Amino acid sequence: MSLALDIAWSRPDFQLQVECQFPGRGITALFGRSGSGKTTVLRCVAGLERVPRASVRFNGEVWQDQRRFVPTHQRPLGYVFQESSLFAHLDVHRNLEYGLHRVPAAQRRIGFDQAVQFMGVERLLTHRADQLSGGQRQRVAIARALLTSPQLLLMDEPLSSLDLASRAEILPHLERLHDELSIPIVYVSHEIGEVMRIADHIALLDAGRVHAFGSLHEMLTRPDLPLAHLEEAGSVFEGVIAEHDPQYHLSYVGIAAGRLAISLRAVPVGQRVRVRIDARDVSLALKPPEQTSITNILPGRVMDVTDDRDPAQRLVRIDVGGRPLLARITQRSVAQLAIAPGTALYAQVKSVALMD
Amino acid sequence: MIASFYSPDDLVALWISLKLAAVTVALLLLLCTPLAWWLATTRSRLRVIGEAMASLPLVLPPTVLGFYLLLFLGPYGWGGRLTHQLGLQPLSFSFGGLVVGSMLYSMPFVIQPLQGAFQAVGARALEVAATLRAAPWDRFFTVALPLARRGFITGSVLAFAHTLGEFGVVLMLGGNIPGRTQTASIVIFNHVEALDYSGAQRLSITLLVACFALLLIVYSANRRGAEAAAAA
Numbered sequence: 001m002s003l004a005l006d007i008a009w010s011r012p013d014f015q016l017q018v019e020c021q022f023p024g025r026g027i028t029a030l031f032g033r034s035g036s037g038k039t040t041v042l043r044c045v046a047g048l049e050r051v052p053r054a055s056v057r058f059n060g061e062v063w064q065d066q067r068r069f070v071p072t073h074q075r076p077l078g079y080v081f082q083e084s085s086l087f088a089h090l091d092v093h094r095n096l097e098y099g100l101h102r103v104p105a106a107q108r109r110i111g112f113d114q115a116v117q118f119m120g121v122e123r124l125l126t127h128r129a130d131q132l133s134g135g136q137r138q139r140v141a142i143a144r145a146l147l148t149s150p151q152l153l154l155m156d157e158p159l160s161s162l163d164l165a166s167r168a169e170i171l172p173h174l175e176r177l178h179d180e181l182s183i184p185i186v187y188v189s190h191e192i193g194e195v196m197r198i199a200d201h202i203a204l205l206d207a208g209r210v211h212a213f214g215s216l217h218e219m220l221t222r223p224d225l226p227l228a229h230l231e232e233a234g235s236v237f238e239g240v241i242a243e244h245d246p247q248y249h250l251s252y253v254g255i256a257a258g259r260l261a262i263s264l265r266a267v268p269v270g271q272r273v274r275v276r277i278d279a280r281d282v283s284l285a286l287k288p289p290e291q292t293s294i295t296n297i298l299p300g301r302v303m304d305v306t307d308d309r310d311p312a313q314r315l316v317r318i319d320v321g322g323r324p325l326l327a328r329i330t331q332r333s334v335a336q337l338a339i340a341p342g343t344a345l346y347a348q349v350k351s352v353a354l355m356d
Numbered sequence: 357m358i359a360s361f362y363s364p365d366d367l368v369a370l371w372i373s374l375k376l377a378a379v380t381v382a383l384l385l386l387l388c389t390p391l392a393w394w395l396a397t398t399r400s401r402l403r404v405i406g407e408a409m410a411s412l413p414l415v416l417p418p419t420v421l422g423f424y425l426l427l428f429l430g431p432y433g434w435g436g437r438l439t440h441q442l443g444l445q446p447l448s449f450s451f452g453g454l455v456v457g458s459m460l461y462s463m464p465f466v467i468q469p470l471q472g473a474f475q476a477v478g479a480r481a482l483e484v485a486a487t488l489r490a491a492p493w494d495r496f497f498t499v500a501l502p503l504a505r506r507g508f509i510t511g512s513v514l515a516f517a518h519t520l521g522e523f524g525v526v527l528m529l530g531g532n533i534p535g536r537t538q539t540a541s542i543v544i545f546n547h548v549e550a551l552d553y554s555g556a557q558r559l560s561i562t563l564l565v566a567c568f569a570l571l572l573i574v575y576s577a578n579r580r581g582a583e584a585a586a587a588a
Contacts, residue, residue: 102489
């Protein structure tokens with residue numbers, strides 16, 4: 001399963017040169033500044049933009065090449081637009097049914113009740129679009145797209161027009177979408193926080209070109225890419241809730257490198273979670289720290305040390321249990337501790353954020 | 357009561373006016389919907405020519421329009437020869453000719469609201485429908501038409517009222533044949549010519565009230581629509 005793109009398009013004010021193959025599973029984030037061509041790529045995949053001499057193949061099926069162009073309505077995809085896109089002349093129920101009724105019964109894998117429950121829109125069915133909040137509209141739009149039982153879901157910054165509260169209301173649904181329905185998603189975003197939380201892969205777009213493509217872990221921490229140099233740079237780890245400690249008000253998350261303590265959360269033991277560690281919250285020690293207030297200490301080995309934007313700082317990438325951890329420390333500390341690739345050390349993590 | 361207020365000739369003329377307006381509007385909706393859709397969506401340079409032609413009847417004196425139609429539809433015009441070859445009577449001086457004239461005369465009143473309404477539907481709603489598996493015709497009938505509903509109401513009512521009040525084209529093209537091509541506005545003219553001011557008054561007040569009522573419908577429908585749009 002995969003999505004293969006080969007797009008070369010030049011207009012006087014804009015050039016798009018994209019040749020890449022996205023995995024046909026998980027969430028692939030198309031990440032880049034506005035104007036980098038993210039939306040155009042997504043529209044090409046959907047067939048909404050008919051770019052000459054482009055090639056789009058999904059799971060070996062040709063959607064577009066030199067001779068063929070499969071129109072949008074014949075591509076088995078779902079599309080969630082940036083702004084509210086509900087039909088104003090239909091209520092929520094009939095908006096949801098619009099796509100459902102146009103898919104042959106034999107191809108339906110997601111039922112009406114299932115999609116409605118999944119996106120939590122049961123109570124909205126009789127409302128008109130103009131009676132809904134921004135977040136509610138976007139949930140209905142996602143449920144409507146799901147009801148076409150798409151083999152590929154395309155999302156164009158679905159949260160960018162929403163306030164923080166509405167985003168928080170939708171993000172958990174997106175994570176579950178990924179876990180439970182196993183529909184591959186291409187997700188356009190320019191919010192690194194969103195991407196860290198839901199993406200499995202990142203394609204970095206810059207000025208119409210795919211600058212780099214890879215797994216979330218790799219892309220966030222690669223020192224030659226801009227993501228590792230962002231103010232909010234950090235690394236992400238998948239883990240499982242291992243244990244709760246009500247006495248100290250802590251929950252423990254087991255990751256490959258060890259165990260991380262977080263503030264007690266009402267998440268059942270055994271639940272898969274994702275945690276984020278900001279580069280600025282990591283300090284390094286050559287010996288196992290003793291008598292320290294830091295609870296989370298991970299042993300690791302330095303992969304590389306790079307200059308950061310601030311000349312006083314260095315970015316250190318450390319292999320902890322097979323995953324890269326990013327630390328931002330001073331150039332002075334690097335010199336004093338003689339930190340170099342291969343150095344074995346201990347990463348002290350001041351703060352771990354559970355992303356849910 | 358009605359029969360005592362209007363003369364039999366008045367009633368026949370009113371009936372012809374109503375029939376003419378209804379037939380004109382029905383045919384215009386069929387003809388102008390695809391035309392307005394094309395004007396609203398095309399990127400072709402021909403669009404400006406189409407727009408100018410569709411607006412021409414707004415500024416052209418009705419007598420000019422009627423004159424050319426008379427030449428065209430009369431026995432020696434192209435249209436007239438065509439109807440002759442088809443074994444039909446010439447359209448000039450017939451109800452059919454009035455319909456053709458009224459359609460041209462009232463066309464801008466249907467095209468312009470429809471074009472505006474289709475433009476307001478926008479490309480996005482149709483793209484959304486395409487991603488929900490709707491084929492082009494399906495998108496047109498289930499998304500574009502319902503969303504352009506206000507344009508259809510406005511266009512129909514304006515064209516109906518405008519046809520009711522048509523005078524110059526009818527006079528040039530249809531003459532003044534009672535029971536066939538004599539419309540209410542012509543009868544008013546005849547009454548005035550004959551110095552029958554009360555007769556003219558009866559039909560005039562009827563048309564005045566009818567047209568005002570129709571415009572009330574349009575503006576109240578537009579106002580409700582605008583409020584709904586503001587709430588969305």
